[in-house]
Amino acid sequence: MKFLILGHGQLARMMALEGQAHGWDVLAVDVKHRCVVDPIRKVKVEGSLEYHVQASDVITAEFEHIPEDLVHQADETGKLFPRASSFLAAGNRLQERQMLERSEVPFAAYHVVEDRLSYDLAIETLGLPLVLKTVSDGYDGKGQFRLMSQEQVESVWASCSEAMLTSGALLAEQWIPFKRELSIIGVRSRSGEWKTYDLGENTHHKGILHLTEIKRVEPSTEQQAKAIFKAIAEELDYIGVLAIECFEQEDGSLLVNEIAPRVHNSGHWTQQGTLCNQFDHHLRAVAGLPLGDTETIHPTTMVNIIGVDQLPDAVEALPGTRVHWYGKTCLPGRKMGHINVSASSRDILCKTLSQLSSLLPSEDFFGCHQAHPSCLEL
Amino acid sequence: MKFLILGHGQLARMMALEGQAHGWDVLAVDVKHRCVVDPIRKVKVEGSLEYHVQASDVITAEFEHIPEDLVHQADETGKLFPRASSFLAAGNRLQERQMLERSEVPFAAYHVVEDRLSYDLAIETLGLPLVLKTVSDGYDGKGQFRLMSQEQVESVWASCSEAMLTSGALLAEQWIPFKRELSIIGVRSRSGEWKTYDLGENTHHKGILHLTEIKRVEPSTEQQAKAIFKAIAEELDYIGVLAIECFEQEDGSLLVNEIAPRVHNSGHWTQQGTLCNQFDHHLRAVAGLPLGDTETIHPTTMVNIIGVDQLPDAVEALPGTRVHWYGKTCLPGRKMGHINVSASSRDILCKTLSQLSSLLPSEDFFGCHQAHPSCLEL
Numbered sequence: 001m002k003f004l005i006l007g008h009g010q011l012a013r014m015m016a017l018e019g020q021a022h023g024w025d026v027l028a029v030d031v032k033h034r035c036v037v038d039p040i041r042k043v044k045v046e047g048s049l050e051y052h053v054q055a056s057d058v059i060t061a062e063f064e065h066i067p068e069d070l071v072h073q074a075d076e077t078g079k080l081f082p083r084a085s086s087f088l089a090a091g092n093r094l095q096e097r098q099m100l101e102r103s104e105v106p107f108a109a110y111h112v113v114e115d116r117l118s119y120d121l122a123i124e125t126l127g128l129p130l131v132l133k134t135v136s137d138g139y140d141g142k143g144q145f146r147l148m149s150q151e152q153v154e155s156v157w158a159s160c161s162e163a164m165l166t167s168g169a170l171l172a173e174q175w176i177p178f179k180r181e182l183s184i185i186g187v188r189s190r191s192g193e194w195k196t197y198d199l200g201e202n203t204h205h206k207g208i209l210h211l212t213e214i215k216r217v218e219p220s221t222e223q224q225a226k227a228i229f230k231a232i233a234e235e236l237d238y239i240g241v242l243a244i245e246c247f248e249q250e251d252g253s254l255l256v257n258e259i260a261p262r263v264h265n266s267g268h269w270t271q272q273g274t275l276c277n278q279f280d281h282h283l284r285a286v287a288g289l290p291l292g293d294t295e296t297i298h299p300t301t302m303v304n305i306i307g308v309d310q311l312p313d314a315v316e317a318l319p320g321t322r323v324h325w326y327g328k329t330c331l332p333g334r335k336m337g338h339i340n341v342s343a344s345s346r347d348i349l350c351k352t353l354s355q356l357s358s359l360l361p362s363e364d365f366f367g368c369h370q371a372h373p374s375c376l377e378l
Numbered sequence: 379m380k381f382l383i384l385g386h387g388q389l390a391r392m393m394a395l396e397g398q399a400h401g402w403d404v405l406a407v408d409v410k411h412r413c414v415v416d417p418i419r420k421v422k423v424e425g426s427l428e429y430h431v432q433a434s435d436v437i438t439a440e441f442e443h444i445p446e447d448l449v450h451q452a453d454e455t456g457k458l459f460p461r462a463s464s465f466l467a468a469g470n471r472l473q474e475r476q477m478l479e480r481s482e483v484p485f486a487a488y489h490v491v492e493d494r495l496s497y498d499l500a501i502e503t504l505g506l507p508l509v510l511k512t513v514s515d516g517y518d519g520k521g522q523f524r525l526m527s528q529e530q531v532e533s534v535w536a537s538c539s540e541a542m543l544t545s546g547a548l549l550a551e552q553w554i555p556f557k558r559e560l561s562i563i564g565v566r567s568r569s570g571e572w573k574t575y576d577l578g579e580n581t582h583h584k585g586i587l588h589l590t591e592i593k594r595v596e597p598s599t600e601q602q603a604k605a606i607f608k609a610i611a612e613e614l615d616y617i618g619v620l621a622i623e624c625f626e627q628e629d630g631s632l633l634v635n636e637i638a639p640r641v642h643n644s645g646h647w648t649q650q651g652t653l654c655n656q657f658d659h660h661l662r663a664v665a666g667l668p669l670g671d672t673e674t675i676h677p678t679t680m681v682n683i684i685g686v687d688q689l690p691d692a693v694e695a696l697p698g699t700r701v702h703w704y705g706k707t708c709l710p711g712r713k714m715g716h717i718n719v720s721a722s723s724r725d726i727l728c729k730t731l732s733q734l735s736s737l738l739p740s741e742d743f744f745g746c747h748q749a750h751p752s753c754l755e756l
Contacts, residue, residue, distance in 0.1 A: 023704070275700065289691055289694050292694065292695070292697075326401070327401045
């Protein structure tokens with residue numbers, strides 16, 4: 001089977017590696033240069049984009065900010081999974097909110113900000129604090145502005161109006177005081193079968209995901225998460241792996257923050273933590289195969305490697321530790337790889353994370369150092 | 379880090395897939411055509427063999443029958459691991475026996491057969507039954523002749539003398555009545571650290587491995603296996619993954635049958651059954667990295683896919699089941715891929731294997747159908 005992935009970054013690469021084990025040929029589209037590459041070895045392959053769109057059996061994507069003409073070109077072949085509507089809903093925060101409304105899942109109250117009048121109205125309607133986000137183009141905390149108090153109204157307006165020049169409208173949302181951010185990652189097959197993985201608790205630093213831990217959650221939280229996944233996946237008639245970021249509030253209720261119609265950084269732990277990881281599962285689902293297992297086979301924590309391209313050799317020697325590098329050029333703040341740490345028990349996992357954090361500088365591995373003190377709560 | 383693997387079959391391919399996760403570039407040598415290929419996508423890469431031998435950081439191999447000039451060319455760079463002596467010992471049954479003698483490990487009595495005189499002497503010295511094997515070029519049961527009774531002496535001599543025309547001398551060995559064949563697979567690092575995986579029990583059919591199961595073994599058998607691994611690996615000053623096939627006799631004692639200085643088909647179960655599989659471990663060891671884990675994390679059985687290139691979709695839906703295809707052209711008797719079945723308990727594994735065998739034709743999947751009735755012994 002031939003797969004074509006829109007986007008050629010690490011997510012395409014990890015899907016291609018899984019696809020190879022199935023004997024599938026997985027190629028990727030460099031969306032900027034409109035050419036087709038081998039996402040594993042990052043070399044251009046022969047044949048035009050049009051040729052590969054025709055030659056592939058299944059087309060999918062590794063990100064949601066794909067130029068619309070390309071989404072439509074792929075969709076017209078009938079081979080794009082998930083469907084164009086899923087990408088369009090996730091690539092635009094306003095359409096995403098409208099989809100969440102139709103799904104009848106809980107999310108924060110919002111107001112569209114297009115000018116000073118609607119900015120003032122948002123403050124009046126929603127109250128402070130607020131968070132303002134560009135409707136399109138936002139990721140890893142970019143294009144977001146916090147308005148915490150009345151004193152900031154003018155300075156934040158200045159930033160917002162500047163952002164609006166390039167990104168169009170903003171969405172103002174109620175600031176939600178939350179206990180933690182949880183990722184719901186699940187998969188839905190072409191036949192409508194769906195499964196979710198265990199919830200991941202995410203630690204961010206400077207807007208970038210640093211750590212995902214699979215912590216114990218209340219059964220009621222798990223039920224809410226499954227209901228949210230089912231509602232959104234069915235509303236979108238979604239096919240493939242879908243990630244949903246939620247805020248867990250003090251009372252245990254979940255509010256949806258955003259969705260990603262693809263495999264997600266907070267699901268990388270499934271490579272070592274489950275028998276059928278998110279990359280494998282996405283390809284299976286879009287190819288029309290039955291779903292595999294989503295059960296956690298052993299406690300696993302994922303530590304992102306950000307802005308560094310070397311680790312001490314001793315990291316590899318830690319029991320249950322597996323480093324994944326993406327083969328990218330090192331830049332400050334860039335996701336260069338991740339470390340999955342698995343263990344037969346939470347106690348042993350905690351001990352290994354403690355050893356790991358002692359090998360890694362705290363300035364680069366904020367999440368890992370955060371994990372250690374809180375590890376006993378796992 | 380750049381790796382060059384001598385040989386470009388499925389073992390090189392699976393090593394390359396593991397290497398990618400480490401961010402390593404793994405290329406392979408098509409030994410017959412003396413060119414360098416990407417073992418994942420099977421495409422030729424630019425640059426001469428000489429160029430890649432120079433450009434690589436580490437050279438290793440996926441098989442032992444490498445032309446000697448190539449082994450020496452690689453060894454002269456100082457980058458070949460394991461060392462040339464390990465390949466030369468394993469690629470020739472006589473040198474292998476001499477190495478086993480030096481290692482002081484138990485193996486069957488043997489006699490070199492070069493002519494009719496030595497053939498008759500072997501029969502006289504060792505008694506019947508006997509097995510005769512070509513000194514070089516044998517694999518998957520090829521180049522082997524059984525001499526069970528006096529009546530066969532002339533007909534087997536006819537086959538042997540014909541084989542000697544192309545393959546040179548033969549080795550006559552005592553026929554060992556054995557309970558089962560066990561694989562010892564282990565890894566030794568450049569610093570001399572070594573670890574073994576759990577013993578695999580192999581089921582062959584028509585000379586080809588069909589099934590590897592990780593069954594319970596007596597602690598004394600495990601101790602023998604570890605002692606054998608240590609003795610051979612240290613005698614060879616071996617670096618990397620080493621596979622040792624043994625016969626377990628009725629009294630529980632092990633006799634070494636043969637060694638393979640590489641990852642081995644009977645170790646494919648480690649992909650799903652351990653946190654650091656044999657492919658990953660081989661690359662780590664030859665690269666000079668510390669060793670990872672060899673513990674079995676859940677019971678896993680490997681079923682070879684031989685001579686067929688399609689499976690029912692329902693196979694993928696079985697819990698804990700992972701299919702690995704090698705992307706090869708289908709030929710009768712050819713190893714096309716394998717299926718790893720993992721479960722949280724031996725009972726569940728047994729149930730899944732039973733479901734799996736009901737989906738697969740018994741003529742092609744002899745081993746899997748064999749596994750089911752004996753599964754409760756696991």
